[in-house]
Amino acid sequence: MLIDILTIFPEAFESPLSASIMKRAIEAGLVTIHRHNIRDHATDVHHKVDDTPYGGGAGMVMKADVLSHAVDAVPKKGKSLRVLLSAQGQAFNQAMAQELATYDQLILVCGHYEGVDERFVSSRIDREISIGDYVVTGGEVPALVVCEAVTRLLPGVLGNSESAQNDSHTTGLLEYPHYTRPAEFESQQVPEILMSGNHGAIKKWRRQQELKRTFERRSELLKRVELTQDDVSFLKTLGWKG
Numbered sequence: 001m002l003i004d005i006l007t008i009f010p011e012a013f014e015s016p017l018s019a020s021i022m023k024r025a026i027e028a029g030l031v032t033i034h035r036h037n038i039r040d041h042a043t044d045v046h047h048k049v050d051d052t053p054y055g056g057g058a059g060m061v062m063k064a065d066v067l068s069h070a071v072d073a074v075p076k077k078g079k080s081l082r083v084l085l086s087a088q089g090q091a092f093n094q095a096m097a098q099e100l101a102t103y104d105q106l107i108l109v110c111g112h113y114e115g116v117d118e119r120f121v122s123s124r125i126d127r128e129i130s131i132g133d134y135v136v137t138g139g140e141v142p143a144l145v146v147c148e149a150v151t152r153l154l155p156g157v158l159g160n161s162e163s164a165q166n167d168s169h170t171t172g173l174l175e176y177p178h179y180t181r182p183a184e185f186e187s188q189q190v191p192e193i194l195m196s197g198n199h200g201a202i203k204k205w206r207r208q209q210e211l212k213r214t215f216e217r218r219s220e221l222l223k224r225v226e227l228t229q230d231d232v233s234f235l236k237t238l239g240w241k242g
Contacts, residue, residue, distance in 0.1 A: 059114025078104030089128030110139030
């Protein structure tokens with residue numbers, strides 16, 4: 001996969017892309033990430049990318065001409081999607097990450113200031129994406145979130161393909177609790193079932209733990225999950241009304 005990031009702060013990506021899974025994926029050639037400085041496409045001597053809003057109001061607005069020139073300078077490769085990271089965008093979730101992972105190229109535009117000129121959005125952007133119902137200073141952190149969530153879903157990125165399949169939200173449920181050595185820590189024991197060697201029982205326990213954790217922490221998610229009769233019966237023992 002190819003990911004092109006358009007930003008006025010390309011240096012913000014140096015450290016995150018040089019560590020952990022992202023670093024390994026890049027070194028293995030499983031994902032290529034290019035950073036493009038939007039200021040390079042400004043035509044004035046000060047490389048200005050923003051201006052005051054028509055109609056008045058607080059803040060500055062990123063210019064449609066500069067952003068359009070920056071996006072147009074990035075060649076499209078195969079199945080491509082142009083994305084603006086925006087607080088007004090569609091909420092990013094695991095299902096969207098899985099969809100984006102099917103593209104050959106993602107072009108991520110990092111907004112800044114009060115917003116971006118709507119004419120740029122209408123003429124160049126395929127989708128606006130938000131990482132949550134809150135506001136951050138710019139689109140750099142959201143772009144990194146999208147990069148990592150999508151990259152870890154690409155074939156070969158994770159050492160064990162089941163890691164991504166079992167992640168929270170992949171199945172619609174929160175993930176079951178994990179334990180490792182030592183078997184006892186500060187008087188807390190690893191659940192006996194996990195040391196039983198009974199894989200069928202362990203699988204059932206983990207499914208029930210996913211249901212229990214989701215019910216207790218994010219019960220609204222249960223409305224979106226295809227539940228078996230066994231799932232429903234177990235949830236009712238917890239007080240779930242369906």
